[in-house]
Amino acid sequence: MATVIISEFMDEEAVATLRPDFGVLYDPQLVDRPDELRARLAQCRGLIVRNRTQVDAALLDAAPRLEVVGRLGVGLDNIDLAACRARRIPVFPATGTNDETVAEFTIGAILMLARGGAYHVTGDVLEGRWPRTRIKGRDVKGMHLGLLGFGAVARQVAVRARAFGMRLAAHDPLVSAGHPAWEELGVTSCTLDELLERSQVLSLHVPLTSATRGILDDARLRKLPPGAYVINTARGGLICERSLAEALRESRIGGAFLDVVEDEPLAAGSALAGAPNLHLSPHVAGITRESVLRASMLTVENVRNALQGKPATVPNAAAWED
Numbered sequence: 001m002a003t004v005i006i007s008e009f010m011d012e013e014a015v016a017t018l019r020p021d022f023g024v025l026y027d028p029q030l031v032d033r034p035d036e037l038r039a040r041l042a043q044c045r046g047l048i049v050r051n052r053t054q055v056d057a058a059l060l061d062a063a064p065r066l067e068v069v070g071r072l073g074v075g076l077d078n079i080d081l082a083a084c085r086a087r088r089i090p091v092f093p094a095t096g097t098n099d100e101t102v103a104e105f106t107i108g109a110i111l112m113l114a115r116g117g118a119y120h121v122t123g124d125v126l127e128g129r130w131p132r133t134r135i136k137g138r139d140v141k142g143m144h145l146g147l148l149g150f151g152a153v154a155r156q157v158a159v160r161a162r163a164f165g166m167r168l169a170a171h172d173p174l175v176s177a178g179h180p181a182w183e184e185l186g187v188t189s190c191t192l193d194e195l196l197e198r199s200q201v202l203s204l205h206v207p208l209t210s211a212t213r214g215i216l217d218d219a220r221l222r223k224l225p226p227g228a229y230v231i232n233t234a235r236g237g238l239i240c241e242r243s244l245a246e247a248l249r250e251s252r253i254g255g256a257f258l259d260v261v262e263d264e265p266l267a268a269g270s271a272l273a274g275a276p277n278l279h280l281s282p283h284v285a286g287i288t289r290e291s292v293l294r295a296s297m298l299t300v301e302n303v304r305n306a307l308q309g310k311p312a313t314v315p316n317a318a319a320w321e322d
Helices: 012-018 034-043 057-061 081-087 099-114 122-126 152-163 180-185 192-198 241-249 289-307
Strands: 004-006 024-026 046-049 068-071 091-093 144-148 167-171 187-189 201-204 228-232 253-258 278-280
Touching: 004 034, 012 024, 012 289, 034 057, 046 289, 057 081, 068 289, 091 289, 099 152, 099 201, 099 228, 099 253, 099 278, 144 152, 144 192, 152 167, 152 180, 167 192, 180 187, 241 253
Parallel strands: 004 024, 004 046, 046 068, 068 091, 144 167, 144 201, 167 187, 201 228, 228 253, 253 278
Antiparallel strands: none
């Protein structure tokens, strides 16, 4: 019986470091076989997941010996923290392992949207067409970049966007007005409405909670300046996808890049289908060879420490008070 079960993909070098100490079941497709996953959890003490495995009360009921959950990433909307807390099961996200990775991806999305499709005309050029006037694009220097959320990833985006000469503002009620990051990074703190009204580029960097679900709805999309760009590398449920598609079709916004969607993978018949100037990627903003290795190694360390009774490397997301 496996002591540690890993139900989604991670770096195999990191998996190998667990094997000398524990019985390990590593099956990246196990997430797609939930009945088998629950059956295998009976003797499991440690569970490692990404964002697709739903660590809810039903799964925890199938794992009576579970002692720790390792999350290969930072989002926790797929983990019932209250249920874990009730069972005194610590949950350790891979905090800080892909902040810069997501920030790099976000900057790439900004540049791609601003250049108006210049990165997607290889076929035209090879066939002798020369669509220069169609893809003039825009400079990002001087553009207003709005950051919805001002946590670790957003701050890394700010560092890079500032180098391009973008003007920066952010809204985050959880970051105090006196926090040094505002001044250090040259970012203006503002209300949500103020942020929307000035953002020629709006980038989302908040977790998915009951308070943030659907935060970018039709009314708020209408507050954006005409031709604005929307980028989401956080969580799909933050945006009303039907409203976004309508804004694109009506040319109220200039384009959107979504690395995340509300239901992943995207189902056929999505409201997003056919929307112009829309770019999609399969939740990969935080995934590079280097970031996967960092997240995997940190998660292995967290799980090993918990199972061996050693101090945690990162804070327990399901912390409880004794």
